[in-house]
Every structure is written in C-alpha cells, then in structure tokens.
Amino acid sequence: MNRYWxxxxxxxxxxxxxxxxxxxxxxxxxGSETAFLRIxxxxxxxDIFDDFRQHTCTGIGYHADIVPFETTMTVCxxxxxxxxxxxxxxxxxxxxxxxxxxxxVLHTWQEHPELLEKTRENLYKATGREFEIPENLVHPSDIIxxxxxxxxxxxxxxxxxxxxxxxxxxxxxxxxxxAKIFPDKGxxxxxxxxxxxxxxxxxxxxxxxxxxxxxCCGFGFRQYLIQENRGYSISNTKKKLESMEPYEPDFIxxxxxxCTLFLDRWQYTIAEMEHKTYDKDGxxxxxxxxxxxxxxxxxxxxxxxxLQIHQVQADHLLDKIGIEYNINDKYKGVSGTIFRKPEKPxxxxx
Amino acid sequence: MTTVxxxxxxxxxxxxxxxxxxxxxxxxxxxxxxxxxxxxxSKAFLFPNFxxxxxxxxxxxxxxxxxxxxxxTAMEIVDIKHTSDGWHLSDNKNHxxxxxxxxxxxxxxxxxxxxxxxxxxxxxxxxxxxLDMEAMIKADKLxxxxxxxxxxxxxxxxxxxxxxxxxxxxxxxxxxxxxVKQAIEVKKRLPQCEVTIFYMDLRMWGQGFEEMYRTxxxxxxxxxxxxxxxxxxxTFDGRIQLKSEDTLxxxxxxxxxxxxxxxxxxxxxxxxxxxxxxxSICGDYGFIQSTNPHLSDNTTAIDGLFVAGTAKRPxxxxxxxxxxxxxxxxxxxxxxxxxNLGAE
Numbered sequence: 010m011n012r013y014w015x016x017x018x019x020x021x022x023x024x025x026x027x028x029x030x031x032x033x034x035x036x037x038x039x040g041s042e043t044a045f046l047r048i049x050x051x052x053x054x055x056d057i058f059d060d061f062r063q064h065t066c067t068g069i070g071y072h073a074d075i076v077p078f079e080t081t082m083t084v085c086x087x088x089x090x091x092x093x094x095x096x097x098x099x100x101x102x103x104x105x106x107x108x109x110x111x112x113x114v115l116h117t118w119q120e121h122p123e124l125l126e127k128t129r130e131n132l133y134k135a136t137g138r139e140f141e142i143p144e145n146l147v148h149p150s151d152i153i154x155x156x157x158x159x160x161x162x163x164x165x166x167x168x169x170x171x172x173x174x175x176x177x178x179x180x181x182x183x184x185x186x187x188a189k190i191f192p193d194k195g196x197x198x199x200x201x202x203x204x205x206x207x208x209x210x211x212x213x214x215x216x217x218x219x220x221x222x223x224x225c226c227g228f229g230f231r232q233y234l235i236q237e238n239r240g241y242s243i244s245n246t247k248k249k250l251e252s253m254e255p256y257e258p259d260f261i262x263x264x265x266x267x268c269t270l271f272l273d274r275w276q277y278t279i280a281e282m283e284h285k286t287y288d289k290d291g292x293x294x295x296x297x298x299x300x301x302x303x304x305x306x307x308x309x310x311x312x313x314x315x316l317q318i319h320q321v322q323a324d325h326l327l328d329k330i331g332i333e334y335n336i337n338d339k340y341k342g343v344s345g346t347i348f349r350k351p352e353k354p355x356x357x358x359x
Numbered sequence: 360m361t362t363v364x365x366x367x368x369x370x371x372x373x374x375x376x377x378x379x380x381x382x383x384x385x386x387x388x389x390x391x392x393x394x395x396x397x398x399x400x401s402k403a404f405l406f407p408n409f410x411x412x413x414x415x416x417x418x419x420x421x422x423x424x425x426x427x428x429x430x431x432t433a434m435e436i437v438d439i440k441h442t443s444d445g446w447h448l449s450d451n452k453n454h455x456x457x458x459x460x461x462x463x464x465x466x467x468x469x470x471x472x473x474x475x476x477x478x479x480x481x482x483x484x485x486x487x488x489x490l491d492m493e494a495m496i497k498a499d500k501l502x503x504x505x506x507x508x509x510x511x512x513x514x515x516x517x518x519x520x521x522x523x524x525x526x527x528x529x530x531x532x533x534x535x536x537x538x539v540k541q542a543i544e545v546k547k548r549l550p551q552c553e554v555t556i557f558y559m560d561l562r563m564w565g566q567g568f569e570e571m572y573r574t575x576x577x578x579x580x581x582x583x584x585x586x587x588x589x590x591x592x593x594t595f596d597g598r599i600q601l602k603s604e605d606t607l608x609x610x611x612x613x614x615x616x617x618x619x620x621x622x623x624x625x626x627x628x629x630x631x632x633x634x635x636x637x638x639s640i641c642g643d644y645g646f647i648q649s650t651n652p653h654l655s656d657n658t659t660a661i662d663g664l665f666v667a668g669t670a671k672r673p674x675x676x677x678x679x680x681x682x683x684x685x686x687x688x689x690x691x692x693x694x695x696x697x698x699n700l701g702a703e
Contacts, residue, residue, distance in 0.1 A: 199476075200477045201476060218593065220593065220594050222592060
C-alpha cells in the first residue's frame with residue numbers, strides 16, 4: 010500500500026443525499042440502483058432523495074463530441090436546481106461518467122466564475138430555475154466505501170469461498186472518469202484507487218493486483234460509440250482479461266456502468282470469436298456492480314438484484330459464497346410471471 | 360581564536376573543516392547522524408573512475424583526526440541565532456554552542472520515489488531506487504524480487520527531477536551518469552543480463568562522462584531508450600511490466616523486467632530546509648540561497664552565515680570537495696589579523 014494515497018482522505022458527507030440515476034444502468038443492471046437506495050435507507054438509515062424529474066447529464070453526448078460544453082453546464086445546472094429545490098446540498102450521481110462531468114463542471118466554474126454566471130443566466134432564461142452549487146459531490150461507491158465497516162457488521166455472507174475457507178480473489182476496476190480526470194476526487198486517487206479495494210478487504214476478499222489493472226475496460230466512448238472503432242474496444246477488454254487470467258479471479262467488481270457492461274458482454278463475444286473463456290471451467294468471470302456485491306453479502310435475493318440479466322452468469326459464484334437462492338425464481342418477474350429462458354451461448358457455459 | 364561551527368559532516372563540511380583547521384581556526388563540526396559522510400557511505404563506486412567510495416570516506420574521515428576539529432555526532436542543530444556575542448547554535452537536546460561564524464553544509468536527501476505512485480515503489484518488490492541498487496552493488500549481490508539472478512534490468516532517469524508533477528523543475532545533475540555507472544557495474548557482474556536505460560536526454564557534462572556513455576553502449580551493449588515510463592505493475596511471476604514510449608521511434612513500448620531501478624534525484628535535506636527557513640536564507644525548492652552564483656557562492660544574505668555543498672543545489676562528490684574548500688577560503692578571508700571575524 011502506497012502511504013501517500015493511504016493518508017489521503019476524501020470528504021464524503023454523512024447523510025442527506027440527492028440521488029441522480031444513470032441513463033443506462035437501469036437497463037443493464039436493473040437491480041443496482043434500487044439496491045443502493047435500499048442499503049442507504051434500510052441498512053444505514055440515511056436520508057436520500059430520488060427525484061422522478063431527473064434527466065441525463067449529457068455525459069455520453071458530451072464525450073462523443075455531440076453536445077457542446079455550454080449545453081452540458083446548463084443541463085447539469087438544471088439537475089442542481091432540482092437538488093436545491095428539495096433542500097439538499099450533497100449530490101450523488103449514480104454514474105461514474107456523470108460524476109466526472111459534474112466534477113469537471115464544478116472545477117470549470119471555480120476557475121472561470123464568469124461561466125458560472127453565464128450558466129445561471131442560461132438556465133433561468135430557459136426554465137426560470139435557479140440553483141446552488143453542491144457542498145459535497147460524491148459517487149455512490151464513495152458512500153458505500155465510507156460505511157463499509159458498518160455494513161460488514163450487517164452482512165450475512167463474506168467474500169470467502171465456503172468450500173475452501175479462503176478469501177475470494179476479486180478484480181476491482183474503477184471507471185476512468187472516477188479518478189483519472191481529477192485524481193484527488195477519488196478515494197485512493199488514480200494510480201491505486203481504494204474505493205472498491207477497501208470494500209473487498211473489509212468484506213473478507215482479496216484484491217487481485219494484475220499488470221493491466223489500470224487499463225481501460227474497453228468502452229472508452231469513441232472506441233465503442235463509433236462502430237468502426239469497436240475492434241479497439243474489444244481488444245482493450247481482451248488485454249485486461251488476458252492479464253487477469255493467471256490470477257484465477259473469482260469475479261470482477263466495478264463502479265462504472267460502461268466498465269461493468271463491457272467487461273461482461275465482451276466475454277461472450279470473445280468466446281464466440283475465439284472460443285476462449287477466461288476461467289478454467291468455461292463459465293467466464295462474473296462481473297458485478299459494487300451494489301450487487303454489497304446486496305448479495307447483505308442477503309438480498311440475487312434475482313431481485315438482477316444477476317440473471319448479466320451475460321456471464323454468477324450462479325457458480327453464489328454457490329462459492331454459499332448464498333441461498335431459488336433457481337426456479339431466476340426468470341420470474343415482479344408480477345410472478347416466469348419469463349422465457351434466454352438462449353444459451355455456443356461457447357460460454359451457463 | 361576564531362571558532363567556526365559547521366553544521367553537517369558530509370563531504371563539503373569535512374573538507375571545509377580540514378582547510379579551516381589547517382589555518383588555525385577552531386572548528387566544531389556537527390552531524391545529526393551517528394556517523395559522518397552518510398550519503399557517501401551509501402555509494403559503492405564513484406564515477407567517472409569507478410573508485411571505491413570507501414577509499415574517499417577513509418581519506419575524508421582521516422582529515423578529522425587533527426587538532427582543532429571537534430566532531431560532534433548524533434547531534435542535530437535545529438536553530439541558529441545571532442546575538443552581540445556571536446552565533447548561538449541550539450541542538451535537539453537544548454544544548455547551546457557559541458561560534459564566530461557558521462557554515463551550513465546540511466546536504467541533501469534522495470527524492471522519495473513513492474511519491475511517483477505510477478512507478479509502484481514501495482508496493483512492488485521489483486521496483487527499487489538507485490540507492491537500493493548502489494547497496495546491492497556494494498554488497499556484490501544482485502538479486503530480483505524473488506532473490507534470483509536478474510536477467511533483465513531497466514533504469515529510469517529523472518525520478519523526482521525535471522518533473523513538474525512533483526514540483527521539482529531542476530535537474531539533479533548526477534543521475535544520468537550514475538545510471539550509466541550502475542548499468543556498467545551490473546554488466547561487469549552479470550554479462551548476460553539485458554540492461555536498458557530510459558532517459559529524457561542524457562546530460563554527460565563532466566570529464567569522462569561522455570566516454571563512459573560510449574563505453575556503456577559499445578563495450579557493455581547497454582540499451583538506451585528515449586522515453587518516460589508511464590506505468591509499472593507486477594506480473595504474475597513477480598516481475599515488473601513497464602509501459603513507455605520510444606520517442607525516437609515514435610512507438611509505444613511494453614517491457615517486462617526483473618528489476619526497475621528508479622534514478623532518484625536530490626532534494627534538500629530536512630536540516631537544510633529547516634535552517635534555511637529559520638535563518639531566512641531559503642532559496643528555490645528549499646535549497647539554501649547563496650549571495651551570488653558566480654562570485655559569492657559560499658556567502659549568504661546573512662553576514663557570518665556561510666553555505667557549502669548540496670545544501671545549495673545538487674552536486675557531485677567532486678563539486679562538494681571543491682565547494683567545501685571554497686567555503687573555507689571565504690570564511691578565512693573574513694578573519695582579520697586579530698583572529699576575529701571582521702566587518703564585511
């Protein structure tokens with residue numbers, strides 16, 4: 010552990026959060042945001058507000074060079090105005106890209122107060138709304154990190170292989186926009202981020218430090234959003250998977266929508282293209298969000314957390330941890346309807 | 360009889376003490392460590408003639424065994440003040456020493472490589488500093504992270520020097536040639552070991568340095584790559600994976616080595632920074648500011664307070680010997696016929 014980043018402490022508010030949902034997470038990992046709200050409200054007894062009027066931060070459009078920065082600042086200002094309207098001061102965006110965008114916007118306003126005034130004017134002219142700058146901007150993973158020990162005391166399971174008694178080997182991957190743009194805004198900064206590593210260690214697991222730990226997950230916005238560039242996207246994911254393979258990780262955990270998606274879905278594509286999987290038994294390496302990881306250990310129903318939606322199925326991981334689940338409920342909807350089972354991939358085992 | 364207090368028994372301090380004593384000046388030489396010449400003792404051989412540093416240590420310590428020099432070790436001077444009866448030096452045990460003049464030769468410390476997080480020093484066993492490499496050469500035992508003979512070693516120049524990110528814009532002057540020296544020492548012991556030096560530009564400014572650089576390439580087949588290392592990480596088998604760019608070829612480069620040696624630069628020692636601040640003679644980066652770099656490089660803005668050696672800036676051993684003598688001369692030139700320090 011590098012003593013310099015160990016000494017660094019990020020300010021994370023204790024309570025009263027305004028939550029902003031991600032554009033894509035509810036589609037790709039539908040249980041994660043709900044699990045986060047449940048953990049905060051039911052496990053930690055915190056006040057967190059989830060406004061139904063929220064909207065995009067423009068992040069994907071901004072990083073794809075479609076949305077100009079002036080627009081991004083005004084759209085972010087409208088989100089801040091919702092927070093202000095409800096009397097909150099601590100802003101918590103679910104998405105790492107949003108966290109990066111908000112950090113950039115706030116930093117820009119700090120360096121160029123005239124742009125803040127211009128944004129206030131733009132927002133007022135367009136919507137008649139006003140806003141205050143958040144006192145504390147943190148990512149939800151920061152909050153789970155802050156209360157990781159308290160949560161550990163409430164957990165039903167630990168990150169331990171119930172067959173061998175050994176700690177599970179966990180690859181943690183941080184979204185680039187969490188700490189690589191503004192290193193001092195991330196717990197542990199950019200080189201050895203500690204936000205997920207801290208959770209893993211506190212909950213009984215062992216962090217895998219592999220050579221391509223800091224490498225891009227493969228999303229990289231333009232690598233994927235521009236169809237012709239998708240070869241770059243998958244080759245980056247492949248580089249990471251190859252680098253972590255010798256360590257035989259039990260699963261991967263991330264704090265970014267894009268990272269979870271690409272590290273998960275590209276495993277299927279690589280298996281189809283090259284008949285290659287990155288675990289010994291051909292099931293692939295499960296990729297979880299940190300909310301899913303916390304929810305599982307707290308004893309939440311894996312199917313309510315949405316694990317069946319992932320490409321790489323986590324059933325073997327649940328068995329390893331010793332989590333009780335009903336396999337018959339795996340494809341049962343909220344209404345009780347059993348949905349059709351998805352088709353099995355050719356190579357990747359399910 | 361004039362008494363001069365010298366704070367710091369490194370190369371410059373000892374050389375100054377020796378010259379002053381030879382001219383009848385009483386010297387009190389303070390050293391915070393238990394033994395003198397700490398930095399020099401950490402070296403195995405000195406460039407450009409590969410002379411064993413222990414020989415220089417022996418020669419310099421012998422100079423202290425003369426009348427007129429009182430060496431006080433394990434005593435840290437924490438404050439210096441001037442009153443009507445002269446200079447008062449206080450140590451960390453509340454002793455008070457009186458002197459007519461003070462020479463500050465508190466020296467340097469090496470840059471803490473852990474500040475360059477991306478290079479993994481203090482995290483990966485295979486990442487070491489030039490100081491660690493010097494110790495291995497001195498012990499004549501070159502091993503990698505798993506105690507085996509290294510087959511591949513990379514050196515990285517300018518760690519903590521010429522680096523805006525850590526706030527050190529200056530060149531540490533000795534690292535370029537030190538890496539070449541260490542690389543040659545490695546090849547003398549392990550001819551099969553593949554050695555690469557990553558550099559920004561090689562500053563072979565001193566007599567014999569350019570020749571060493573040429574010998575390193577022609578005779579010892581040491582590779583030189585112009586590029587910085589952006590990231591170091593441990594591999595599954597305990598080696599170190601490097602990412603860099605060969606800026607002459609314009610290509611990214613990935614390499615796995617047994618050891619990565621970080622050529623750590625010089626920073627002012629804690630003593631230098633402390634006394635510089637307390638006496639208001641602090642210059643850039645915490646080094647002590649001399650009156651004029653050309654003509655008055657051993658005096659300071661405070662009359663009676665002199666400076667020598669790496670307390671001012673990075674220097675070689677050779678530079679320090681000369682600067683210690685020069686400081687002694689500056690002090691002697693201020694002593695009048697009555698043996699007192701006259702007005703400037």
